[in-house]
Amino acid sequence: MSIIEITGVKKHFTKEVCALKHVDLSIKQGEMVALIGPSGSGKSTLMRHISGLTLADKHSDSCIKVLGNTIQQRGKLDKHVRTSRSQIGNVFQQFNLVSRLSVLTNVMIGGLSRIPTYRSLLGWFTAEEKHMALEALERVGLKNVALKRASELSGGQQQRVAIARALMQKAKVILADEPIASLDPESSRLIMQTLKDINEKDGITVVVTLHQVDYAQKYCERAVALQDGEVFFDNLIHHLNEENLASLYGSQPEELSINDSSQTILNKMPLPKNGRITTEINHATHHSLIN
Numbered sequence: 001m002s003i004i005e006i007t008g009v010k011k012h013f014t015k016e017v018c019a020l021k022h023v024d025l026s027i028k029q030g031e032m033v034a035l036i037g038p039s040g041s042g043k044s045t046l047m048r049h050i051s052g053l054t055l056a057d058k059h060s061d062s063c064i065k066v067l068g069n070t071i072q073q074r075g076k077l078d079k080h081v082r083t084s085r086s087q088i089g090n091v092f093q094q095f096n097l098v099s100r101l102s103v104l105t106n107v108m109i110g111g112l113s114r115i116p117t118y119r120s121l122l123g124w125f126t127a128e129e130k131h132m133a134l135e136a137l138e139r140v141g142l143k144n145v146a147l148k149r150a151s152e153l154s155g156g157q158q159q160r161v162a163i164a165r166a167l168m169q170k171a172k173v174i175l176a177d178e179p180i181a182s183l184d185p186e187s188s189r190l191i192m193q194t195l196k197d198i199n200e201k202d203g204i205t206v207v208v209t210l211h212q213v214d215y216a217q218k219y220c221e222r223a224v225a226l227q228d229g230e231v232f233f234d235n236l237i238h239h240l241n242e243e244n245l246a247s248l249y250g251s252q253p254e255e256l257s258i259n260d261s262s263q264t265i266l267n268k269m270p271l272p273k274n275g276r277i278t279t280e281i282n283h284a285t286h287h288s289l290i291n
């Protein structure tokens with residue numbers, strides 16, 4: 001069964017900037033898919049479309065469905081998007097955690113769609129909700145820091161709390177956007193192993209954007225590579241060869257091996273078209289949630 005269905009998605013941010021030219025993609029329940037591609041190829045934009053945080057071009061014939069429910073169609077959010085969103089756990093660095101709240105509270109916030117608004121506003125959670133949150137933290141190996149403030153945790157630990165929050169939310173799909181960017185190898189391994197574990201044991205579908213092809217190879221069966229806003233490769237990851245990678249990242253095949261370390265691959269990648277500025281624009285616009 002297809003759990004994420006993307007058809008004909010186009011996205012212009014401005015007349016000149018076309019982040020997604022035409023994307024069709026279908027992801028089945030229980031898959032763990034790596035979304036790869038050079039900087040600026042449209043990975044984050046696509047992830048945000050799936051959550052309905054970014055809207056496709058109006059008047060395009062686009063549609064995105066998650067679990068059979070429409071998220072957006074022809075550049076308009078579906079009116080039931082809140083319900084559909086409650087099935088999607090976002091592990092996005094930009095809006096992961098509320099830093100002044102405890103780790104436990106951050107995880108309990110994951111269950112908000114099931115909790116009456118007055119209780120969440122007052123911070124009243126039942127013993128059962130606390131128990132569930134602690135269990136989720138145990139799954140990601142962080143029960144021992146439950147009472148710390150989120151701001152006291154390392155970047156890698158914060159990403160794992162975000163995964164625990166998705167578990168508390170009982171998400172059917174986890175979208176993880178660069179969850180291991182700027183993390184050391186051990187923290188990266190822990191995050192990827194946690195996602196894999198949840199995917200295998202709980203059957204949660206995981207889509208993860210990665211710059212590191214070697215991590216994608218190790219933890220994901222399928223890879224979808226974007227290039228200039230289009231799907232360049234979509235297949236089992238073992239079909240991804242050096243030639244594909246060289247055309248994708250713009251290096252000569254002999255310079256770029258699928259066994260290269262992640263850092264080597266990153267060093268060989270072309271610079272993002274808009275460099276850091278892109279990221280800064282993204283950060284600012286994330287607050288507005290909808291473009």
Ligand SMILES: Nc1ncnc2c1ncn2[C@@H]1O[C@H](COP(=O)(O)OP(=O)(O)OP(=O)(O)O)[C@@H](O)[C@H]1O
Pocket residue numbers: 013014017018019037038039040041042043044045046272273274278281282285291
């Ligand atoms: N909010 C925005 N406003 C204007 N342009 C944007 C915005 N967000 C993304 N873009 C542009 O859309 C294109 C795709 O960006 P996106 O962030 O989706 O790429 P990416 O593959 O995720 O890159 P990276 O790997 O560097 O995160 C880029 O050209 C980027 O500059």
